[in-house]
Amino acid sequence: MHATGTGFDGTELAVSPEIGTWLEHRSGRADDWTAADLVTAKRGRTVSVVIPARDEDETVGGIVRTIRTELVEREPLVDEILVVDSHSQDATAEVAADAGAAVVAQDDVLPALPRHRGKGDALWKGLAASHGDLVVFVDGDLYDFTAGYVTGLLGPLLTRPDVDYVKGFYHRPLAGEGRREVDGGGRVTELVARPLLNMFWPQLSGFVQPLAGEYAGRREVLEAIPFVTHYGVEIGHLIDLVEWRGLDALAQVDLGHRTHRHQTTQALGRMSAQIILTMLDRLTRHGRLSMPVPPATLLAQFQRSVTGPGSGVERDLVLTDLTLEERDPLAAVTRDTGDAGGGDVAAPTSECGGALRRTA
Numbered sequence: 001m002h003a004t005g006t007g008f009d010g011t012e013l014a015v016s017p018e019i020g021t022w023l024e025h026r027s028g029r030a031d032d033w034t035a036a037d038l039v040t041a042k043r044g045r046t047v048s049v050v051i052p053a054r055d056e057d058e059t060v061g062g063i064v065r066t067i068r069t070e071l072v073e074r075e076p077l078v079d080e081i082l083v084v085d086s087h088s089q090d091a092t093a094e095v096a097a098d099a100g101a102a103v104v105a106q107d108d109v110l111p112a113l114p115r116h117r118g119k120g121d122a123l124w125k126g127l128a129a130s131h132g133d134l135v136v137f138v139d140g141d142l143y144d145f146t147a148g149y150v151t152g153l154l155g156p157l158l159t160r161p162d163v164d165y166v167k168g169f170y171h172r173p174l175a176g177e178g179r180r181e182v183d184g185g186g187r188v189t190e191l192v193a194r195p196l197l198n199m200f201w202p203q204l205s206g207f208v209q210p211l212a213g214e215y216a217g218r219r220e221v222l223e224a225i226p227f228v229t230h231y232g233v234e235i236g237h238l239i240d241l242v243e244w245r246g247l248d249a250l251a252q253v254d255l256g257h258r259t260h261r262h263q264t265t266q267a268l269g270r271m272s273a274q275i276i277l278t279m280l281d282r283l284t285r286h287g288r289l290s291m292p293v294p295p296a297t298l299l300a301q302f303q304r305s306v307t308g309p310g311s312g313v314e315r316d317l318v319l320t321d322l323t324l325e326e327r328d329p330l331a332a333v334t335r336d337t338g339d340a341g342g343g344d345v346a347a348p349t350s351e352c353g354g355a356l357r358r359t360a
């Protein structure tokens with residue numbers, strides 16, 4: 001890998017040797033492994049693919065069919081395809097089931113627990129409702145998904161016992177409404193997540209796509225970490241895992257290209273705030289930041305008024321509660337409740353000056 005950059009004094013800049021070594025031996029490519037190779041490497045282990053899907057009836061069916069055709073029927077690599085219907089208002093559940101997936105409604109999993117909304121909660125519910133020894137997470141809004149996403153993510157997990165968690169990376173065009181920026185995607189990654197990770201967890205700076213929605217892990221590891229209930233889930237995983245298992249237990253695989261349905265800038269503003277709050281929470285948890293005054297958790301955004309001219313600012317206020325909530329490690333929840341069925345949950349604890357409200 002070629003690195004460029006000079007400091008103010010003209011010296012060549014370089015990443016730490018730890019990152020250089022990690023990039024060398026913990027970065028792979030999807031075509032390093034074939035599905036047939038991985039079927040042999042399974043050696044009795046089982047694989048689940050979990051797809052969180054909120055209003056994805058345009059894309060989720062194609063993703064499920066590709067996995068079923070190539071990685072269930074043609075090569076028995078995947079044992080379970082589970083779509084978590086995350087409060088969809090469209091035909092996501094029907095389309096996913098017609099394509100051959102098992103489908104579970106987010107709120108139907110562990111129904112005795114407090115209900116949450118959000119992607120992270122959908123993922124945690126998918127982990128709870130699935131059974132594979134290895135779990136692959138794939139977003140449901142992908143336009144160019146290939147089976148190589150799954151084989152690439154499984155490759156390190158099935159062939160390197162010292163790897164616990166694998167992130168995908170890819171080129172990410174920003175496409176839509178007649179525009180296409182070849183590497184314009186991953187806006188929150190480039191504007192928020194990467195700068196903050198480089199500042200506070202530089203050991204994670206080798207991840208090309210730290211927020212990638214495609215990743216995989218060993219069940220026992222995934223069940224031992226919390227899941228932030230909203231879009232902070234990915235950054236929360238990376239930080240928690242590098243702090244717990246170390247950088248060498250993590251890997252990344254080049255999956256080529258990824259195009260997906262893009263959210264509005266304001267939606268990404270809310271996502272950014274959730275990611276920032278997650279990082280502040282982790283900095284506090286690890287004793288690296290003291291916040292006598294916790295961050296406020298109300299986000300006020302402005303949008304063109306739909307209610308007609310009002311007083312002063314002719315805009316509508318869009319208010320979002322950013323309170324950081326997370327699911328406790330699944331293993332702890334099922335151990336405490338005695339089964340996956342529910343029962344009382346751990347009392348909410350408040351950390352980080354109230355910015356964190358944790359429920360099981």
Ligand SMILES: O=c1ccn([C@@H]2O[C@H](COP(=O)(O)OP(=O)(O)O)[C@@H](O)[C@H]2O)c(=O)[nH]1
Nearest residue numbers: 052053054056086118119122139140141263
């Ligand atoms: O509350 C939510 C929010 C998102 N998602 C799913 O999580 C994936 C990634 O979400 P999104 O596309 O909104 O994020 P982006 O890729 O734009 O960052 C998609 O399959 C969504 O349908 C979900 O299941 N529940």
Ligand SMILES: O=C(O)[C@@H](COP(=O)(O)O)O[C@H]1O[C@H](CO)[C@@H](O)[C@H](O)[C@H]1O
Nearest residue numbers: 185186187188189211213231234262263
């Ligand atoms: O990487 C990003 O900046 C965001 C937004 O991507 P785009 O700017 O819409 O391509 O997308 C990711 O971030 C989310 C939060 O971690 C993940 O949940 C998504 O799966 C991922 O697509």
